[in-house]
Amino acid sequence: MIFFQKSADIHRYILQKRAEGSQIGFVPTMGALHAGHISLINQAKEKCDLVVCSIFVNPTQFNHASDLASYPRTIEKDMQLLLESNCDILFHPGVEDIYGNDLEKESSSDYGEFIHVLEGESRPGHFDGVVTILRKLFSIIEPNQVFFGQKDYQQCLVVDTLIRRSFPQVVFNLCLIAREQDGLAMSSRNVRLSLKERNMANQIFQSLSLIQTNWDAQNWLHGIEQAKELLLKGNFIIEYISVCNPVTLKELVRFEPKAVALVAVTLGKTRLIDNILLYWREEL
Numbered sequence: 001m002i003f004f005q006k007s008a009d010i011h012r013y014i015l016q017k018r019a020e021g022s023q024i025g026f027v028p029t030m031g032a033l034h035a036g037h038i039s040l041i042n043q044a045k046e047k048c049d050l051v052v053c054s055i056f057v058n059p060t061q062f063n064h065a066s067d068l069a070s071y072p073r074t075i076e077k078d079m080q081l082l083l084e085s086n087c088d089i090l091f092h093p094g095v096e097d098i099y100g101n102d103l104e105k106e107s108s109s110d111y112g113e114f115i116h117v118l119e120g121e122s123r124p125g126h127f128d129g130v131v132t133i134l135r136k137l138f139s140i141i142e143p144n145q146v147f148f149g150q151k152d153y154q155q156c157l158v159v160d161t162l163i164r165r166s167f168p169q170v171v172f173n174l175c176l177i178a179r180e181q182d183g184l185a186m187s188s189r190n191v192r193l194s195l196k197e198r199n200m201a202n203q204i205f206q207s208l209s210l211i212q213t214n215w216d217a218q219n220w221l222h223g224i225e226q227a228k229e230l231l232l233k234g235n236f237i238i239e240y241i242s243v244c245n246p247v248t249l250k251e252l253v254r255f256e257p258k259a260v261a262l263v264a265v266t267l268g269k270t271r272l273i274d275n276i277l278l279y280w281r282e283e284l
């Protein structure tokens with residue numbers, strides 16, 4: 001694996017590889033890697049000749065300085081995991097290399113209604129930081145294909161819009177959520193959970209599953225109520241649990257066969273998100 005810290009160096013190297021005909025796959029991350037990230041690397045390996053993983057804890061997408069400061073950073077272990085997964089290139093730049101002295105963000109407010117709800121509402125300015133860093137990284141790496149996790153469903157809609165507007169030559173790949181055995185979505189933030197919280201955290205997926213099992217025109221509202229009740233019985237602070245149109249993220253007011261249920265909760269000091277795509281099939 002080749003390790004780059006300077007954007008000018010990786011840019012030059014990749015230009016050369018592209019000129020030689022290599023297809024470049026790109027997996028942007030903030031590090032503290034787990035099997036979910038590695039599943040993205042594996043999918044990129046299947047589709048591309050050279051896979052670049054970036055590890056950069058992006059300051060402009062955090063709402064609170066304390067969250068940024070306490071974000072887990074485990075670069076040695078991350079490098080080991082990337083080596084084991086045969087990732088070709090790691091890009092791990094410093095803040096100054098990416099931003100210079102100016103942490104200015106671009107605006108994403110005209111991306112559509114969907115940008116202002118859920119994470120957009122809970123974390124003002126978060127998606128501005130996301131599009132700012134991705135525009136910079138896509139311009140440095142110039143990938144043919146990019147790989148993002150459904151775990152951050154709303155982010156995927158944002159990235160899809162950014163690509164359609166500014167990088168139409170790039171292929172977007174949506175990758176399924178990797179889960180722990182008990183259903184908890186893998187996340188870099190899970191390491192912050194106490195043992196007691198970790199034992200409860202699978203109820204997030206259980207609540208989404210309740211919505212899924214009740215996903216038909218008669219029972220859908222009942223399923224959502226049950227999901228909320230389950231979370232309220234635990235020690236979760238619910239930020240939102242919302243069943244939406246999968247493209248517009250408008251909350252459903254009547255049953256639709258295809259939807260997405262999204263949830264954000266705080267457990268102790270840890271904020272966790274998860275989601276599930278819902279499909280109604282007549283035979284069920």
Ligand code: AMP
Pocket residue numbers: 028029030031035036037039040147148149150151152175176177178179185186187188
């Ligand atoms: P992060 O490091 O949290 O910014 O995540 C980097 C990428 O990994 C994003 O595209 C995430 O959606 C994706 N990702 C995070 N957790 C998972 C997971 N459990 N399964 C699949 N992809 C994930």
